[in-house]
Amino acid sequence: MTYASSNTQESRVTQSGEIFFDDVSKTFESEGVPAVDGVSLQVPAGDLVVFLGPSGSGKTTLLKMVNRLYEPSKGKIWIGNEDIQGLPINDLRRQIGYVIQQVGLFPHMTVQKNISVVPRLLDWDKGHIQTRVEMLLDLTGLPDSYLERYPNQLSGGEQQRVGLARALAADPDILLMDEPFAALDAINRERLQKELLRLHCKLNKTILFVTHDVEEALLLADKIAVLREGKLVQYDTPIALVTRPKNSFIEELVGTDNILRRLSLVSIKSVIKAQARESSRKMTHTQKHDNVPTIDLEGDLRSALSLLLSSGSDYLRVVDSSGKEQGQIGMKDLKEMLASNQLVEKNKCDELSD
């Protein structure tokens, strides 16, 4: 069973997941100042881009212009080669997944009916819809027995999973998510963030994700667009944002002086690779090998620091998923890494392999 649903490609009004905001502004009639002000932004197909910014900075407004819940007052939005303004509005929306914080499941429909709304709008045949729904339940980590349940019989986290499955139903190239996890408790939020990353790495969809949670942005994003009072302040990778903030607003927002935050963006793997390059390096640690704690190659430096401190060990043995030792990492490596400023960003998808 493959993820993509091939028989729907012909009827699509857009053929790409690439999004281009061209000098987009939006001023609401009731407001004097623009909610979005001259934003130009290119989102490569398959990237997860986070809109980050304080409340009222225009994140939601910018997002809703992509599925035309709002129309720009100025500027254009392109999906691939199509100016979305020229596309039939409901056709456009049916091929853009939309997930919101309040979920908005249809309370009078079962999970099965909720998930299949868009395929039914698109007149898919029954058998196709059925296999698709079952596949999506599986993909979002829900048991088949939930098919006949109603939304009020699900927990908040489960509801948002259904919301995600519903958004993915017609296999859209683009997914819009407006603070989808903000209403969840910390445990569920973390779990769903991981799931989303896994889905993103697997499905390769373009995702625009709104949040005002910096940790969430740094965890999920390929690139982060920081907004302030409707303007785009900086558009960069998480690591560039943390190491090369454009101004003091970004510095404060993302906490660039926060060492833990910087460490959490670097993979242990990159340190081991760097060590391998200076091959002259000798293993100088003298501790008895058996007592040395091990850490997964796919982890980040923040977890390494935490383990170093909690175990009291001088160094850690770095092992890969099969348990084979790949190298060692100690406090000195962490210091060097921070000082060198040559941070290599961890690959989000690496961590999730298997």
Add this chain to the structure above:
Amino acid sequence: MSYLINNLDLVGKLFLQHLQLTLIVLFFALIIGIPLGVALARIKWLQGPVMGVLGVIYTIPSLSLFVLLIPVFGLGTTPAVVALTAYAQLLLVRNWLVGLTSINPAVLEAARGMGMSGWQRFWQVEFPLALPMLLVGVRLVVLSSIGIGTIAAFINAGGLGVLLFEGVITANYNKIFSGAVAVTVLSLTANYGIRTIERRAERSIHGAQVNH
């Protein structure tokens, strides 16, 4: 009681007449009230004025309204239907509007964002979710039309009110009693029947009960 038994044919005929009048009123009330409610839900500034007018109509005493309509519609069922439909609008539209406007905005935004047309949003989302409140309105319309409908006998619209009016004029208490019993039976049955449908509609939007 003996009157009722001896005149079962007549009482039965008037009972059916009364039921018919009520259903005709309900029909017209729905035809006017459903679109009106939808319009008010969409165009917010119209709500105040329109509900105000419906409220004022509702406060006109029924006998006066019937009499006022005679010059226009003459005697008979027509002015009765017109008057009862006018009264019904307040009860129907108020509840229907509450049903429509109390739908979770996130649900409507999701429906729109997923690419449902206005028509699809109405039939697949708004109508089923507001249906229980519409049925509350329907029940009130039916009950009030049965009640006020008795007075329509005064302008020759027939129905069980005939027994009441004739009973009063001829001081025939058995006749009055029979009429009252028949009206009560009609009301209670209608109330019970519509309540049952309401409950079913409510259950269908809230899903089954949560099992812990």
